[in-house]
Amino acid sequence: MTGTNGLFVHRRRVAWWDTDAANIAYTARFPQWCMEAIEEWFLDRLGIDWYRLNHDMNMGSPFVHMSMDMRSSVTPRDALDTTVALKQAGRSSLAFELVGRTVADRRVSFEGRYVCVFVDRDTGKARDIPECFRAAVAREVALAAGVRGD
Template structure:
């Protein structure tokens, strides 16, 4: 099935994710974005990172992360992260991830991962079995 809209992942912020200022701990924002991307893999490709790694010998390490913090989050908040595959490269995936609490922008991130052969930790082309779904996602983001 071809997706018609960007993938979203919703989660509640927990007390344990806050710092002494009683807002979301800065380092957790990367976790929020990566969690959303992993859920994207599960939903859009039908597999998670663990399964790809263990069952297929394929890893997807992140090679670049850029993030802007726009507003704090607290345990009163439900964070919705929208994931778009902004660019499909030969072996890389560039994601645009935007986190919102309602209409309020909480963070914007760009994450790039690469497909690798886990035995050699060398880049490999995006696997053929995932390419149709990846191409559909890239087209969705550009359209």
């Protein structure tokens, strides 16, 4: 979905199986949720999911950097909106900033930075961002540059 600021927002419910012995979301779930949100961004904003990118276009987009700051815990009582902002695009890379907020009270649960690189599946080497994605990528970078918060 699109947030009020035009950035892509992925909503998900925190499920019982996402929790740990402390009855809060297990720490390892947060990167999984970010990856899920980024793949949904690819589908919504570039028109392709990672399966089709790999199998139909013979390229991948592995992540070369991930960092996260945890701000507040969540439980299965919560749903999260993860805002995905494409902050930078290089020759072959995309740098995303993500913010996860609870739907009910907009409390920040996590913030993260993720960088992926387009690679050729046959050679395993980085390749330029495909021409068919460049206009959308430029729009998303410009959109994120104009947003000063959520």
